[in-house]
Amino acid sequence: MEKEFEKPSVTVDIVIFTVFEKELKVLLVKRNIEPFKGMWAIPGGFVRMNESLEDAAKRELSEETGVKDVYLEQLYTFGDIKRDPRGRVITVSYYALVKPEGIKLSASTDVSEAKWFSISKIPKLAFDHKKILEYALKRLKWKFEYSLTAFSLLPEKFTLGQIQNIYEIVFEKKFDKRNFAKKLKSLNILKTETIEKNVSFRPPQTYSLKKDIKEVIEIL
Template sequence: MPFSYPYFHPAVTVDCVVFGLDLAEAELKVMLIRRKLDPYKGSWALPGGFVHEEESLDEAAKRELTEETGLESVWLEQLYTFGAPGRDPRERVISVTYFALLKSAGLRVQASTDAAEAAWFSAAHPPPLAFDHAKILEKALERLKGKVRYQPIGFELLPPKFTLTQLQRLYEIVLDRPLDKRNFRKKVLATQLLLPLNEKEEGVAHRAAQLFRFDQRTYQRLSKQGYLFEV
């Protein structure tokens, strides 16, 4: 018989706030699933589920994301842990939440096993959410806004090859204010973290823009030396 500490043992879940960028609508999106089980059956909720006995919290978050939305290889970071008594009407549940950034290439999502349906919604104006998920989303937005300014995580929301205008739109959307084109370009190019590719944008009805990719290697080298990315 396995040892068990003689104290209260709550249920523990992970929930993920998955952000995606919609450049067409110039909006930050969040992925929600429609619950097919009680409680809150039929409501929109963050993708998530119970932590298994033999997996770490990070692994649980990755697994739930894949199971519920078919998404893989997203950027994932622990956000905050919510555990107020009563946040789940049935039993006390501690929720370790993550926030995830998805390369915007495909904003299509396949719902799968656990969830009835998955879809993207405006992150700023989401529909009513199950449990305390509105509070979780708010915290995630706050973190994203704060973090995007001093860590180059914004790139996780863009396709691997992107134009400077797309990068600027990204920051304008997340920071919710307009940026000056010339100043923005000067600044991000000065970081030396954008590698110009031998490729141009395709299929546009105007002058094709230069494509760049983010230089992950150089960034990692620089940040070990105390370099601070800032926008």
């Protein structure tokens, strides 16, 4: 570039969702440094020169949760002039869906603590992170309606009850069991697996997604 203009900084922020304890959870970090020191925030960080936006998001995600097998989607880019008191910072937001198993939360340098919050009990957030979270939640619901993204919150093999629970938690309402099963089956995306009797009660039929469908979700 011939001339050097003053440039904004660019960060990625990642709204990380999971579901456990019958609740939709978001990962927040407690800020260790100013501004907003001591306040909760959506995890994120500066984009390095040698990584794409998505790579930056994946790096942050892996640093925070240790998890790699996730659904990750770009949300929106927030660029108001005064959204960061330190100066001009543009943030490219992402949201991620991680399976609740095998997550290891780890704090990084800028952050003293990382914790899952129920979506119904979100504390006051730093920067414009409230707006970002609301946007993420809207997109999440929207996406669940017309895609199979929800399945990325479940293990390889799952039951109809599990996937219905996910939907009921995210949409905060009950669905009719029969209609739900009917619809899923009519989509022709399920492969029946062998039943395993592990816990108790009547053992449910387990399913997995057909191979080609799994690929669709990766791209989605």
